[in-house]
Each structure stands twice: as structure tokens, then as C-alpha cells.
Amino acid sequence: MPTQVNYAALDGLHTFPRLLFHHAQVRPAAPAMREKNLGIWQTWTWADVAERVRALACGLASLGFKRGDNLAIIGDNRPHLYMMMSAAQCLGGVPVPLYQDAVAAEMLFVLQDAGIRFAIVEDQEQVDKLLEIKDQLPTLEHIVYDDPRGMRHYNQPFLHDVHELMEMGRIHDRNHPDFLNAEVEQGHFDDVSVMLYTSGTTGKPKGVCQTHAAFIAAAQGGAQVDKLGADGDILSYLPMAWVGDHLFSFAQSLVCGFTINCPESADTVMTDLREIGPTYYFAPPRVFESLLTSVQIRMEDAGPIKQKLYHHFMQVAKRCGADILDGKPVSGADRFQYWLGSLMIYGPLRNVLGMSRIKVAYTAGAAIGPELFKFYRSIGINLKQLYGQTETCAYVCLQPDGQVKSDTVGAPAPGVEIKIADNGEVLVKGAMLLKEYYQRPDATAESINADGYFLTGDAGFLDEDGHLKIIDRAKDVGKLSNGAMFAPNYIENKLKFYPFVKEAVCFGHDRDMVTAFINIDIGAVGNWAERRNIAYAGYTDLAGKAQVLELIKTCIEEVNAGLAHDAMVADSQVHRFLVLHKELDPDDDELTRTRKVRRNFIAEKYKVLIDALYAGKPNQYIETEVKFEDGRRGKVSADLTIVDAKTFPVAKKAA
Amino acid sequence: MSRKIGDVILDLQNISLRFGGVKALTDISFNIREHEVRAIIGPNGAGKSSMLNVINGVYHPQDGKIFYRGAERKKMEPHMAASTGIARTFQNIALFKGMSVLDNIMTGRTLKMKSNMFLQGLWLGPARNEELAHRRKVEEIIDFLEIQHIRKTPVGRLPYGLQKRVDLGRALAMEPQILLLDEPMAGMNVEEKQDMCRFILDVNDQFGTTIVLIEHDMGVVMDISDRVVVLDYGKKIGDGLPDEVRSNPEVIRAYLGAGH
Numbered sequence: 001m002p003t004q005v006n007y008a009a010l011d012g013l014h015t016f017p018r019l020l021f022h023h024a025q026v027r028p029a030a031p032a033m034r035e036k037n038l039g040i041w042q043t044w045t046w047a048d049v050a051e052r053v054r055a056l057a058c059g060l061a062s063l064g065f066k067r068g069d070n071l072a073i074i075g076d077n078r079p080h081l082y083m084m085m086s087a088a089q090c091l092g093g094v095p096v097p098l099y100q101d102a103v104a105a106e107m108l109f110v111l112q113d114a115g116i117r118f119a120i121v122e123d124q125e126q127v128d129k130l131l132e133i134k135d136q137l138p139t140l141e142h143i144v145y146d147d148p149r150g151m152r153h154y155n156q157p158f159l160h161d162v163h164e165l166m167e168m169g170r171i172h173d174r175n176h177p178d179f180l181n182a183e184v185e186q187g188h189f190d191d192v193s194v195m196l197y198t199s200g201t202t203g204k205p206k207g208v209c210q211t212h213a214a215f216i217a218a219a220q221g222g223a224q225v226d227k228l229g230a231d232g233d234i235l236s237y238l239p240m241a242w243v244g245d246h247l248f249s250f251a252q253s254l255v256c257g258f259t260i261n262c263p264e265s266a267d268t269v270m271t272d273l274r275e276i277g278p279t280y281y282f283a284p285p286r287v288f289e290s291l292l293t294s295v296q297i298r299m300e301d302a303g304p305i306k307q308k309l310y311h312h313f314m315q316v317a318k319r320c321g322a323d324i325l326d327g328k329p330v331s332g333a334d335r336f337q338y339w340l341g342s343l344m345i346y347g348p349l350r351n352v353l354g355m356s357r358i359k360v361a362y363t364a365g366a367a368i369g370p371e372l373f374k375f376y377r378s379i380g381i382n383l384k385q386l387y388g389q390t391e392t393c394a395y396v397c398l399q400p401d402g403q404v405k406s407d408t409v410g411a412p413a414p415g416v417e418i419k420i421a422d423n424g425e426v427l428v429k430g431a432m433l434l435k436e437y438y439q440r441p442d443a444t445a446e447s448i449n450a451d452g453y454f455l456t457g458d459a460g461f462l463d464e465d466g467h468l469k470i471i472d473r474a475k476d477v478g479k480l481s482n483g484a485m486f487a488p489n490y491i492e493n494k495l496k497f498y499p500f501v502k503e504a505v506c507f508g509h510d511r512d513m514v515t516a517f518i519n520i521d522i523g524a525v526g527n528w529a530e531r532r533n534i535a536y537a538g539y540t541d542l543a544g545k546a547q548v549l550e551l552i553k554t555c556i557e558e559v560n561a562g563l564a565h566d567a568m569v570a571d572s573q574v575h576r577f578l579v580l581h582k583e584l585d586p587d588d589d590e591l592t593r594t595r596k597v598r599r600n601f602i603a604e605k606y607k608v609l610i611d612a613l614y615a616g617k618p619n620q621y622i623e624t625e626v627k628f629e630d631g632r633r634g635k636v637s638a639d640l641t642i643v644d645a646k647t648f649p650v651a652k653k654a655a
Numbered sequence: 656m657s658r659k660i661g662d663v664i665l666d667l668q669n670i671s672l673r674f675g676g677v678k679a680l681t682d683i684s685f686n687i688r689e690h691e692v693r694a695i696i697g698p699n700g701a702g703k704s705s706m707l708n709v710i711n712g713v714y715h716p717q718d719g720k721i722f723y724r725g726a727e728r729k730k731m732e733p734h735m736a737a738s739t740g741i742a743r744t745f746q747n748i749a750l751f752k753g754m755s756v757l758d759n760i761m762t763g764r765t766l767k768m769k770s771n772m773f774l775q776g777l778w779l780g781p782a783r784n785e786e787l788a789h790r791r792k793v794e795e796i797i798d799f800l801e802i803q804h805i806r807k808t809p810v811g812r813l814p815y816g817l818q819k820r821v822d823l824g825r826a827l828a829m830e831p832q833i834l835l836l837d838e839p840m841a842g843m844n845v846e847e848k849q850d851m852c853r854f855i856l857d858v859n860d861q862f863g864t865t866i867v868l869i870e871h872d873m874g875v876v877m878d879i880s881d882r883v884v885v886l887d888y889g890k891k892i893g894d895g896l897p898d899e900v901r902s903n904p905e906v907i908r909a910y911l912g913a914g915h
Contacts, residue, residue, distance in 0.1 A: 037798075038791060038794035038795060038797075038798055039790075039794040039797070039803070039806065040794075149799075150857065152860070152861070153860075264803045264804075265801070265803050265804065267803065267804035268803050268804045271804070271807075628846075629846070630846070630849070
């Protein structure tokens with residue numbers, strides 16, 4: 001366990017509640033939070049937020065919330081939910097954000113595990129979920145809801161409107177004016193500030209306990225690298241239960257004092273992004289991917305002159321855009337061309353994407369395709385990668401400005417030590433490490449070794465500049481039967497760069513060749529099909545069209561050609577593939593809630609398809625159960641064609 | 656349910672409607688109570704839409720009397736229906752395709768705008784404040800119907816299910832006391848139907864709006880209505896609670912044929 005004595009900050013600002021009240025004092029009128037309500041952006045200043053947090057905390061206390069209690073937080077990103085996080089922390093409690101799109105049964109485990117007594121939820125939908133499982137939650141005493149809509153007929157005494165709670169709190173505060181300050185004073189930097197549950201890619205979710213000191217260290221380190229100040233804006237739209245949102249929207253906003261902006265609804269994020277024009281932006285690669293896909297689709301529908309301009313200037317950007325951003329030498333002619341391109345293409349494009357004001361944008365959560373990454377950098381968006389996990393406050397490596405390489409995740413961040421284990425696993429140590437897994441000393445012991453290093457479970461190596469390069473999950477890296485390395489993620493990421501490929505799952509461990517399942521992107525392929533007058537009835541139908549298979553085949557063969565150039569992975573060329581008849585979906589447990597592929601589950605579920613791929617069959621019938629959003633079940637079935645892709649001879653064999 | 660069904664708000668007595676020799680409606684009597692969800696069902700050509708058109712004054716029945724809030728209603732034009740608090744949606748969506756969702760719903764506020772056209776055109780003083788107040792109301796409806804993401808999208812570009820929702824939004828913008836819905840769920844998939852049911856029940860519940868709806872989907876009708884009236888060939892063949900209507904032999908005959 002790292003010693004954290006040196007994190008008792010001199011100014012006493014070493015817990016989040018203290019930071020909050022500090023901002024309320026030094027910049028009371030500056031905006032702290034915004035939310036779009038009834039079509040208009042509403043602003044809360046730091047003073048407003050502090051007043052509300054105070055009221056909420058006192059309200060919670062008068063309901064009986066005590067030091068050490070856990071507060072479940074379920075809902076989209078809403079100012080009141082963020083404020084409740086602070087309120088719980090003021091009282092020495094621990095906020096436990098949950099993924100808001102999970103069904104009740106999925107939430108049950110976490111709610112039971114954390115022994116939840118109090119929950120704050122966004123709306124009626126979430127209240128209903130909790131009521132559905134309340135019988136199995138003997139500890140749950142109070143539920144507070146933010147949005148009163150549809151709640152008129154709920155008369156259970158344990159349900160409270162958030163405004164009612166604030167009123168209770170204000171009365172409590174008037175009667176006991178010193179209560180809250182004393183509670184905040186008691187807060188210690190080594191107290192647990194938040195509990196984030198791991199997404200459960202491996203086994204049951206575990207509650208990761210992070211201290212104030214850990215998150216503040218991570219937030220300060222990041223702010224130092226990127227010179228973040230109080231005058232920024234961030235759009236908070238990623239699930240509050242995700243460590244990335246907690247670091248960027250909550251911890252860094254409190255450390256730096258910038259403004260968080262909550263979108264109107266999940267469907268309006270793109271519009272809200274344009275209206276806010278954040279200076280600081282965070283998105284997983286798939287968001288950048290789908291943005292680029294939509295740009296590409298729209299460009300294909302544009303007039304010939306626009307298309308010509310776009311393609312010409314994208315070539316220019318590809319040639320010199322990233323170098324200009326990195327401050328490397330570029331010829332005068334190219335600079336002029338790039339300037340012209342900025343005027344005509346890149347500037348408007350950045351504006352359409354809502355990225356005109358961006359100083360720094362980050363992506364993490366999965367590897368990003370190098371082409372995709374270069375695209376954003378080449379049009380002048382300072383997109384960078386970072387690397388981290390829930391257990392490290394999402395803070396291990398950052399790409400410093402000027403040293404951005406698409407195939408690494410950057411250099412170790414300030415205060416972080418990295419070591420590569422003999423089996424290639426990345427080990428890290430620093431102030432940002434987890435305190436423990438909640439009530440799981442066994443798991444804590446397993447994940448932190450005797451020297452205090454956390455075992456990330458990722459395989460990687462440090463390159464000549466000391467930048468970390470992640471290949472895959474350590475346990476996913478396998479071997480083909482001829483002994484060559486097989487890193488499925490690496491191949492899948494290459495495939496997923498094609499706008500037509502939404503998801504790919506590769507198999508090959510202990511086999512003589514690599515095969516793949518493909519999910520097509522219904523938007524991109526649908527548009528492609530429309531322009532070729534190919535009629536289709538839905539995903540399953542489109543996925544089975546011979547022309548579509550041919551299209552995917554060309555993508556795979558291009559990837560194969562690329563793989564053949566690299567001796568390390570040349571044997572991993574995809575020999576056979578099929579296009580799945582349904583989209584992989586977290587509701588069917590095929591993806592995690594953060595939309596990562598659950599490889600083993602898929603391998604088990606679609607065993608007949610894998611067998612068919614390796615048995616050399618030309619096609620295979622399959623029937624699969626699917627769960628709809630309302631919880632009903634149905635079946636989809638299809639006779640899938642299996643396609644052989646061309647492979648290429650290895651360019652040069654490793655010595 | 657805490658929603659209280661009140662007194663009779665609209666009473667139709669012995670209504671008959673003829674187009675030349677065609678008898679669309681023959682001697683139909685039924686009433687609508689305040690705050691209830693009243694369904695009108697029947698096979699194709701039974702006279703359901705005609706009945707709705709009688710209620711909001713598009714057709715004038717040759718015989719019969721209509722009492723609205725206790726007073727007998729004389730011959731009435733459709734725009735007068737609107738000003739007395741009766742709004743409707745249409746079987747075939749009748750929105751302004753080229754206008755945005757926001758503007759379409761705003762048209763529902765026309766009757767409520769008091770300032771004169773000249774001031775409105777210049778967006779001056781009182782007209783401006785008035786428009787802001789109306790805009791707020793419209794935004795509340797947009798929020799209520801969960802269509803924020805298409806606020807500025809031209810209606811013509813929206814899928815059918817969403818257009819239906821906008822149509823409902825425009826009717827709601829009038830803040831009606833009685834809302835007439837002509838097949839609000841026709842052509843929708845299961846999920847869209849569920850959404851629409853929820854919105855109809857929410858309107859009824861939160862705003863206390865009386866709802867009269869024509870619908871073909873029996874599951875929907877039986878689920879959400881308080882009382883059902885059944886028409887067949889312009890005559891009333893059943894009237895009562897959903898369960899009563901479902902077991903009414905005449906209704907079964909009209910729907911399933913004589914053999915049953």
C-alpha cells in the first residue's frame with residue numbers, strides 16, 4: 001500500500017468537499033455546472049452548488065445518513081446527482097454510482113454488495129427499477145428522485161423529491177449551523193471518496209474503493225500535464241459510474257474549477273456538444289469512430305465539388321496536419337495549403353463536430369485505430385490517448401503535447417511508476433492506486449503484489465522513448481498452434497477502423513488459423529446499400545446479402561495485407577469469417593456496459609459457428625435468443641454464409 | 656389511481672348524420688365524463704371518424720342534440736370547437752412538413768396569442784414577452800413527449816411514429832379540456848404503441864384532460880380506456896366498461912362474424 005502522508009495538502013484542500021467550498025469562496029459567481037432544461041441552458045455558480053450541496057448533505061443527515069454509509073447514484077449525468085456525490089462526501093459517506101441503463105436484476109448485485117441504505121435516482125424509470133427489487137434489498141431505506149415527472153401517485157413514505165430533501169436540509173442547517181462544517185472538517189484525505197464498480201468483464205463486479213487523495217492526485221497530475229485552468233468547459237455525458245467521467249467531470253472539475261455541462265438527454269448529446277463547444281473533451285474511441293463514420297457518410301452524399309475539396313484537403317491534412325499540431329518543421333507550401341484547408345474544410349468540420357474550442361481531447365477505454373486517431377489530429381484537434389483503469393483512477397499514462405504517437409498510450413504520468421513483468425504484464429504504482437476492493441481482501445491481495453505494484457492485466461512494453469504500448473489483455477494474448485503470437489484485440493481494432501465494421505471478434509488461440517465474427521455498421525452499410533439499390537429489410541437481412549459479404553471481404557483482405565508486413569503478427573491473418581445475424585448487445589451479455597466484447601461468452605454462445613468456421617463448412621444455420629429493451633424475449637435465426645478471405649505471404653519472416 | 660372521473664362534460668343525444676341518402680350515424684346517444692378515457696371502436700366504416708367530426712363541429716348532424724358542460728350546443732364551426740377547449744389529432748397526419756417540430760407545436764398556441772399581428776411581426780414589447788411565454792409552454796410539451804432531440808428537425812424528415820407524437824404535441828399546445836385522438840396508434844410498432852399509450856395516460860393523469868380516442872388495436876383499447884362505446888354500421892351496439900363490452904355478444908358478432 002502506498003504511503004499517502006505527503007498528500008495532506010498544505011492549504012488543507014485534500015478532500016473534495018473542502019475543494020468545493022474553497023471554489024465557492026474564491027470564485028462564487030463563476031459557473032460550476034450547466035444543464036439544458038426546457039431548451040435553455042441553466043447555470044449554477046459555485047456559490048449555488050455549494051449552497052445546494054450543503055442543503056442536500058444536511059437533508060441526508062436528517063434522514064439518518066451517517067459516516068461510512070454508501071449512497072447509490074443512478075441516472076444520466078444531472079447536476080443534482082453530481083451534487084449528491086459531494087453531499088455524501090461531506091458527511092463522510094461514499095457515493096456509489098451505477099450504470100443507469102442496467103436492468104434492475106443487474107443492479108441488484110451491486111446494491112446488495114455495497115449494503116446500500118440510501119439511493120438517489122434520476123427519474124421514475126429508475127425508481128421503478130428499485131421498487132422492483134426492493135424485496136431483495138433489506139438494507140434500502142430511502143430513495144430520493146430528481147425528476148418528479150410521473151411520480152404523483154407514488155406515495156411510499158421512503159420516496160423523497162430532491163427539492164423536499166433540500167428543504168429538510170435547509171431547516172436542519174438553520175437549527176444546527178455548525179453541524180456540516182464539523183462534518184467536513186472530519187473528512188480525511190485517506191477516506192474513501194467514491195466506490196466504482198468494475199464492469200465485470202471478468203466475474204462478478206468488484207467495488208473499487210478510491211480515496212480523496214488518490215483521485216485528487218490523479219486529477220492534479222492530469223491538470224498539470226495539460227495546463228488545465230478554471231476557465232474550461234467539459235460536456236459530461238458518459239456514464240457517471242465510469243471512472244473516466246468521475247475523473248474528468250467530478251474530480252478534475254473540483255480540482256481545477258472548470259464548468260461541467262450536462263446534456264439535455266442522451267439523444268441530444270451531439271447538438272449539445274455543438275452548443276457548448278467544450279474546451280476539454282473525453283470520449284471512448286467508439287464515439288470518435290461513429291463521428292467519423294457520420295462525416296464520411298455525409299461526405300459521400302455531398303456534391304462533386306464539395307467532395308473534391310474535401311478529399312484534396314484531407315490529403316493535405318494527412319501529409320502535414322499532425323506535424324503542424326506537434327510543432328514539427330513543415331514546408332512553407334504545405335503550411336499555406338493547410339491554412340487554406342483550415343479556412344474551407346477543417347474549420348467548418350471542427351465546428352460541425354462541436355470541437356472548435358477544444359484545447360485537449362482524450363480517448364481511452366479501448367485501443368483507437370491509428371488512422372482514426374490521425375484523422376482528428378490532422379484536422380487540428382489535439383486528440384490524445386491516455387491509459388488507466390478503474391483501479392488507478394484512469395491515470396497511468398498520458399500523451400504529453402508534442403510527443404503523441406498513435407500506437408502508444410504515452411509516457412507515465414507524473415507520480416506514476418511503471419514496470420513490465422516477465423510475462424509482459426504492465427505493473428503500476430503511485431498515489432492513484434485503489435485503497436482496496438470493497439469487502440474483498442482476497443481480490444485486493446491478488447491484484448497488488450508485495451512491492452505495492454498493481455497488476456493491470458494488460459500486456460504491453462515500453463518503447464525506445466519510454467512510451468507504453470499496450471498489445472492486448474494479458475489473458476487474451478494467445479498462441480496459434482504453430483506457436484506464433486495471437487493478439488485478437490489488435491486485429492479486431494484494425495478491422496473496426498473500417499466504417500462498415502462495427503464490431504469484430506477474432507478467434508485463433510490453439511488453432512491453426514485465425515477466424516472472425518463481424519458485425520456490420522447498419523448506418524454505413526445501409527447507406528452504401530441504398531446507393532447501390534440493394535433493398536433490405538433489417539439488420540439480419542442486410543448482413544446476409546452476398547454484396548455485403550463481398551464488401552466485408554475486401555476490408556478483411558486489406559487488413560490481411562497490412563498484417564503480412566509485420567512479422568510479429570503476420571500469422572494472424574484472418575482466413576475465414578462470417579457476418580453475424582444480430583448485433584452484439586450488452587442486453588444479451590455479449591458486450592459489457594462499456595461496450596467491450598466479452599470474448600469467452602461469445603465463444604461459448606456461438607460455438608456452432610466457430611466449429612463451422614474451423615470445419616471448413618460453407619454455411620451454418622443458427623437460432624439465437626434476444627432480449628428486447630422492454631425485457632421481452634424473441635428469437636432471430638439465419639443461415640450464415642462463411643467466406644474465405646485471401647491471405648498474403650509473410651513479407652519477411654522474423655529471424 | 657387518484658384521478659377522479661367527474662360529471663358528464665359532453666352529452667350526445669340521438670345523433671343522426673346523413674350524407675344525402677347515406678346514413679353515417681343513426682340515433683346514437685352516449686356521453687363523455689370529465690377526466691375519463693373514452694374509446695370509440697367499431698369495424699371499418701362504422702362511423703367512428705364521423706362521430707369525432709360531429710363532436711368537434713366539422714359535421715353537423717341533422718337530428719339530435721349535443722350538450723357541452725350542461726348547455727345545448729348550437730351549430731358550431733371547427734375553429735369554435737378549438738376555442739371551447741376541444742383539440743384533436745388526425746388519422747392521416749396533418750402537420751406542416753417543412754416546418755420544424757418546434758414551429759409545428761407553436762402553431763397549436765395560435766388561439767392563445769393575444770397581441771396583434773403587427774407587433775408580432777416586429778417582435779416588439781408585449782408580443783415578444785408573449786412569445787417567450789408560449790415558447791416555454793411548448794418546451795414543456797417537448798420535454799413531456801421526450802422529443803428534445805428533434806426540436807429543430809423538419810417534420811417531413813421524421814419517421815411516422817415521431818410525427819404522430821408531434822401531432823399529439825400540437826394538440827396539447829392548445830391545453831385542451833377534451834382531446835380527440837383519431838387512431839393515434841395506427842401503423843406503429845409495438846414499442847411506439849407502448850410509448851404512445853404511456854403519453855396518453857400521462858396526459859390524462861397529469862393534466863386531467865378528457866380523452867376520446869378511436870383505435871383498432873383491441874389490446875390498447877381494453878388496457879387504457881375507462882369506458883368503450885361500440886359502433887357498427889352507424890349504430891351503437893355496445894357501451895360500457897371494457898370488460899362488459901368484450902363479453903357483449905353483439906360486439907363479438909360485429910367483430911368476428913355471425914358464426915361465433
